[in-house]
Amino acid sequence: MDLTPSEAQQMLRHSAQRFIAERCEPTARRHAMQDPMGFKRENWRKFADLGWLGLPFPEEVGGFGGGPVEVGILMEEFGRGLATEPYLSTVLLAGALVAECGTEEQQKGLLPAIINGERLLSFAHYESDARAGLSEVHTVAQRDSHGWTLYGRKIAVLDAVAADVHLVSARLPGAQGAGLALFLVPKDAAGVTLRDAPRLGGGRVAELTFDHARLVPDARLGTGADVLPTVQSIVDRAIVALSAEAAGMMRSMFDATLDYTKVRKQFGRPLAANQVIRHRLADMYVECEEARAMAARAALLVAADIDSTQRSLAASGAKVKIGRCARNVAEQAVQLHGAMGVTDELDLGLYFKRLLVFEALFGSVDHHLQRHAELFGNSRAE
Amino acid sequence: MSLSFTAEELRFRDEVRAFIAARLSPELRRASSLNVSFFSDPDIVAPWQRALHERGWVAPGWPREHGGPGWTATQRWIFESECAAAGTPQLSPMGIKMIGPVLMRFGTSEQKKFYLPRILSGEDRWCQGYSEPGSGSDLASLNTRAVRQGDHYVVNGTKIWTTHAHFANRMFALVRTSDEPRQQDGISFLLIDMASPGITIRPIMMISGDHDVNQVFFDEVEVPVTNLVGEEGRGWTCGKYLLEFERGGGVNSPKLRYALEKVRGLANSGLSYKAIMLQEIATKLSEIELDVQTLEFLELQVLSALQRGENPGPVSSVLKLRASEIHQAISRVGVEMVGQNALVEETRRPLHALKDRPLIPEEVLSVVPRHLNGRANTIFGGSSEIQRDIIAKQVLGL
Numbered sequence: 001m002d003l004t005p006s007e008a009q010q011m012l013r014h015s016a017q018r019f020i021a022e023r024c025e026p027t028a029r030r031h032a033m034q035d036p037m038g039f040k041r042e043n044w045r046k047f048a049d050l051g052w053l054g055l056p057f058p059e060e061v062g063g064f065g066g067g068p069v070e071v072g073i074l075m076e077e078f079g080r081g082l083a084t085e086p087y088l089s090t091v092l093l094a095g096a097l098v099a100e101c102g103t104e105e106q107q108k109g110l111l112p113a114i115i116n117g118e119r120l121l122s123f124a125h126y127e128s129d130a131r132a133g134l135s136e137v138h139t140v141a142q143r144d145s146h147g148w149t150l151y152g153r154k155i156a157v158l159d160a161v162a163a164d165v166h167l168v169s170a171r172l173p174g175a176q177g178a179g180l181a182l183f184l185v186p187k188d189a190a191g192v193t194l195r196d197a198p199r200l201g202g203g204r205v206a207e208l209t210f211d212h213a214r215l216v217p218d219a220r221l222g223t224g225a226d227v228l229p230t231v232q233s234i235v236d237r238a239i240v241a242l243s244a245e246a247a248g249m250m251r252s253m254f255d256a257t258l259d260y261t262k263v264r265k266q267f268g269r270p271l272a273a274n275q276v277i278r279h280r281l282a283d284m285y286v287e288c289e290e291a292r293a294m295a296a297r298a299a300l301l302v303a304a305d306i307d308s309t310q311r312s313l314a315a316s317g318a319k320v321k322i323g324r325c326a327r328n329v330a331e332q333a334v335q336l337h338g339a340m341g342v343t344d345e346l347d348l349g350l351y352f353k354r355l356l357v358f359e360a361l362f363g364s365v366d367h368h369l370q371r372h373a374e375l376f377g378n379s380r381a382e
Numbered sequence: 383m384s385l386s387f388t389a390e391e392l393r394f395r396d397e398v399r400a401f402i403a404a405r406l407s408p409e410l411r412r413a414s415s416l417n418v419s420f421f422s423d424p425d426i427v428a429p430w431q432r433a434l435h436e437r438g439w440v441a442p443g444w445p446r447e448h449g450g451p452g453w454t455a456t457q458r459w460i461f462e463s464e465c466a467a468a469g470t471p472q473l474s475p476m477g478i479k480m481i482g483p484v485l486m487r488f489g490t491s492e493q494k495k496f497y498l499p500r501i502l503s504g505e506d507r508w509c510q511g512y513s514e515p516g517s518g519s520d521l522a523s524l525n526t527r528a529v530r531q532g533d534h535y536v537v538n539g540t541k542i543w544t545t546h547a548h549f550a551n552r553m554f555a556l557v558r559t560s561d562e563p564r565q566q567d568g569i570s571f572l573l574i575d576m577a578s579p580g581i582t583i584r585p586i587m588m589i590s591g592d593h594d595v596n597q598v599f600f601d602e603v604e605v606p607v608t609n610l611v612g613e614e615g616r617g618w619t620c621g622k623y624l625l626e627f628e629r630g631g632g633v634n635s636p637k638l639r640y641a642l643e644k645v646r647g648l649a650n651s652g653l654s655y656k657a658i659m660l661q662e663i664a665t666k667l668s669e670i671e672l673d674v675q676t677l678e679f680l681e682l683q684v685l686s687a688l689q690r691g692e693n694p695g696p697v698s699s700v701l702k703l704r705a706s707e708i709h710q711a712i713s714r715v716g717v718e719m720v721g722q723n724a725l726v727e728e729t730r731r732p733l734h735a736l737k738d739r740p741l742i743p744e745e746v747l748s749v750v751p752r753h754l755n756g757r758a759n760t761i762f763g764g765s766s767e768i769q770r771d772i773i774a775k776q777v778l779g780l
Contacts, residue, residue: 001384001385001386001387001388001391001456001459001685001686002383002384002686002689003384003385003683004383004686004690005383006383069383258778262780272774272780273780275771278770278771278774278778278780279767279770281774281778281780282769282770282771282773282774282777282778283770285700285773285777285778286700286703286704286773289680289697289700290676293679293680293683294672294675294676294679296679297385297675297676297679300383300384300385304385304386317668317671317672317675320668320669320672321673321675321676369669370661372665372668372671372672373661373664373665373667373668374664376664376667376668376671377664
């Protein structure tokens with residue numbers, strides 16, 4: 001038992017901190033957010049140079065064999081600096097699914113191009129009438145002698161506007177189980193419509209419509225088996241990674257608030273001279289520490305060889321605990337900044353919005369609390 | 383970074399498990415599980431302390447030279463976790479975790495030689511003389527006076543909230559030996575024999591029905607000058623050192639986990655419905671489970687810092703604050719789970735020795751008193767408000 005980071009992990013953190021300090025300071029960040037793609041392509045190339053795009057992939061496909069702990073370190077620093085690069089969508093979601101489900105040929109065709117920064121992928125799964133259950137998919141893929149035809153509509157597709165390929169989930173009529181499969185859809189495929197919008201707090205989000213979208217026969221990712229369990233596993237890992245990012249964002253909001261309450265004077269003394277403010281700051285500090293601990297714990301558990309129930313418990317647990325802490329820290333940070341807190345002149349609002357994204361993505365805190373309670377009860381009944 | 387234990391640590395864990403299995407009798411386990419107070423009565427503690435003493439395991443945190451086992455931080459964690467999981471009686475912290483470390487740091491060699499072995503054997507039972515009726519959170523304003531006359535001090539005044547004063551034969555106390563511009567500078571740290579003439583003890587009953595605390599009066603009580611710890615007027619330093627141990631020196635999450643397991647177990651206690659099946663209870667238990675997991679990880683981080691030879695620092699205030707709040711959340715959900723069975727008030731103690739058959743199962747009977755008793759957790763050892771002040775000042779630099 002030792003929670004001391006290794007030398008390599010410390011170096012990874014330092015390089016992420018350097019990147020954030022150099023390329024993600026407030027002016028550069030606002031500038032990147034204005035980009036039609038939601039981020040700067042030269043930063044993405046830097047990600048590739050630093051080896052981050054290959055970090056979680058196995059060495060056989062050109063990756064660096066890092067795990068959830070290393071990903072968590074990167075994500076925490078991205079959160080502190082509010083980076084908008086599509087790391088989640090391309091690497092942690094679509095890339096991870098290709099690595100898990102793709103045929104050898106598909107992996108060889110896509111993963112090196114992801115790792116060297118040439119190609120971007122999006123993951124299109126959620127639909128407008130789905131709440132949080134990953135099986136609620138109505139998009140349908142029909143097979144015929146020429147290949148596949150896709151019908152359906154996906155929402156909340158992260159960074160789709162920048163993607164070269166969309167990884168789209170669809171139901172196979174007449175298939176066993178959930179009957180879910182994934183399809184590689186080139187961005188310019190016929191019958192695909194993309195409607196893009198800015199995403200809360202930075203980045204882009206899109207709706208993708210597939211109306212008789214024609215796909216080649218080998219557009220289907222992998223072969224045979226229902227992909228729902230794999231999607232579940234990748235989404236759980238993504239939640240763990242996002243938890244670290246949220247912990248980083250919370251810390252930045254807290255630091256800004258602490259600094260502000262020290263210098264802002266009213267009634268002839270700093271705000272932080274008042275006990276009501278000091279105690280609130282103490283509680284925010286405790287929540288930041290708790291969030292960071294919970295994110296690190298979840299990453300360590302997922303990195304260890306645990307079964308899918310334990311992994312889901314770790315992910316839902318992190319979402320609930322960190323979601324609760326994040327809500328309070330974000331709201332109090334705005335509150336303690338007074339009127340300045342609700343202006344767009346500070347970056348505080350960007351963090352606030354990004355923490356809303358954390359809460360909304362992949363199921364609400366309440367959803368994950370129910371899920372945790374159910375899984376926890378079942379795992380003990382066995 | 384790794385959460386798993388080494389083979390050697392696993393061997394140690396098995397050794398601890400085997401010891402507990404061999405020495406913790408079912409009667410003792412039952413008595414301990416029905417104990418509702420944060421502190422256990424001597425009739426529960428004494429047999430377990432004897433067993434630990436034979437093995438040299440009474441004081442996990444003490445170095446070998448003073449009769450401790452000389453364990454690493456991880457071994458201490460494993461030992462505390464196994465004891466908590468098995469529901470062993472909790473030894474009194476006043477000797478082992480409070481005055482012991484203070485004597486090791488500030489005591490004379492005579493004091494160490496005399497007192498430390500008697501703490502380990504259980505021959506001495508200590509109580510803490512800190513708070514006074516007018517000095518609670520503002521401890522430095524304390525007024526119990528010690529006036530030096532030749533080779534002894536004469537002590538006059540009163541201490542309050544003195545846990546187990548009625549069982550103790552010794553007290554460590556903060557007393558005022560002089561009036562200084564800075565109140566802390568006139569305070570000294572004294573060891574007082576509770577059998578001294580002039581000491582009277584008034585019991586104070588708790589809302590739970592427990593008799594844990596007392597008020598202690600000193601009327602011309604003579605204390606030998608050799609019972610001064612550290613220098614005269616420097617007692618505040620000893621007192622603060624002790625509070626760091628009281629707040630963060632321990633490992634709390636395994637005990638909280640045990641308490642949570644006990645509450646979960648209420649679902650099988652013959653209640654009219656299985657409360658645990660209710661979704662509102664299940665989600666509350668999940669939230670508390672997550673709080674315990676978080677605290678556990680924070681404690682493991684402190685453990686790793688200790689292993690690296692670093693000082694855990696003021697994070698002990700965070701741990702104390704959260705542990706006490708989580709403890710209360712657990713006992714509160716317990717009350718919710720027993721429903722209208724909570725109406726029965728039982729103030730007789732100890733619960734494990736009740737002669738007549740109670741109206742409701744005894745583990746259900748213990749739920750409400752435990753909840754009431756636990757309200758003190760965010761008050762003693764520096765209230766939650768004081769812990770937040772400490773975090774603001776020492777961690778946030780405010």
